[in-house]
Amino acid sequence: MDIQHRILEAAARVFAEGGFRGATTRRIAQEAGVNEITLFRHFGSKERLLLAAIAVVDRVPREATLPARPRDPRAELLTWVRHEMDHLLDRRSLICACMAEISEHPELVPPGNHPVAAVRALRDYLAALQAEGIATAPFDPGTAATMLMGVLFGDAMGRGVIPDLYDNDLDQALEQYVELFLRGIGAAAAAGKRARTRATRR
Amino acid sequence: MDIQHRILEAAARVFAEGGFRGATTRRIAQEAGVNEITLFRHFGSKERLLLAAIAVVDRVPREATLPARPRDPRAELLTWVRHEMDHLLDRRSLICACMAEISEHPELVPPGNHPVAAVRALRDYLAALQAEGIATAPFDPGTAATMLMGVLFGDAMGRGVIPDLYDNDLDQALEQYVELFLRGIGAAAAAGKRARTRATRR
């Protein structure tokens, strides 16, 4: 395996755990199974190394995209939501570290990072739902997009950290999020109720 | 002003900016206008100091509470949402720091912290809405509560950091969140439409 790539991966991992200050060059080198000096020969400084590492992790192949012309909003949103949730969950600690570090090291956070792009894509999709008359309730696509994304974000950050608040199954929660959201934008009926909505009352 | 309180406030501020590692005893002392040694005389160690500081900031007088028996869901939820949003916004960096630090210093985060309590209160309120037949759509109160709280959380964390994603007015956004949420739980009609819902399409 490429030594440079191994270093970058280790750097991202260590940064996600400890932030900028916690990501010591010694730990990164140890994590990568590499001499500390090799880091500096490849990247010059700790800052440049972390910059490259985070950029690499953020640049991810996007798979599940929302279609330009909506057909089955419930199904399409659900698969998209599941995909975004996956992304958020396995980058949870990295995202936390970036958010905490953004005031002191704003250059570390990639400007057009993945979640931002996701909200934009969702906004366009919601606008299409509106334009095609599928979503009938009055709403602003941008606000609704940040809303749904916020739901996923909050769940991804909270679940696992505060388990007694999220005692439900993840996938069931996602289904309910989408269901409630569709009703909220007035697209529940048009979405084609392929499954009876099941609310798991405690 | 009490010197102890001044130290605690400074500690919380510095911790919010730089996390555990960034909150050096020298910086805290300087921020509090106090000799570094005074910190140790009062709190013994940096860890105990930060523990106390975060606990103090989290222990906040809660004002806007949700009524046990809902009357006007739209109005009640809106004032509650505004209050929680205020709380989240001016503790933004502290919350970020805590989330980033939770893996390495879990003892720093107060176990029954404010946002957690807020979700619980919201859940009870939503259950009451359901029990009284005001919210007619099928939904699980716990899931819906984490959903609405997640929306606020996401907005509070994102707005200001990614301004081009949140180009709308905060209060208008809150109104739309509540509106969409009420429709989602099937309580839009019963909520008494005191204001025409205005969707600001771009």
Place this chain on the structure above:
DNA sequence: CTCCCATGCAAGCAGTCACTTGCTTGCAGC
């Protein structure tokens, strides 16, 4: 006035930080 207690100051402890220097090792291509 005396005593006490909180605070400040100066200095220093051992440890860690990012980063550098000088030199050695291993390996690929010619």
Place this chain on the structure above:
DNA sequence: GCTGCAAGCAAGTGACTGCTTGCATGGGAG
């Protein structure tokens, strides 16, 4: 065999870390 390059190793730089020691100072209580 020679050259060149990537990587390792040992050692050290000055700066910063949490925390301690010894001593001075001030002001309120008795």
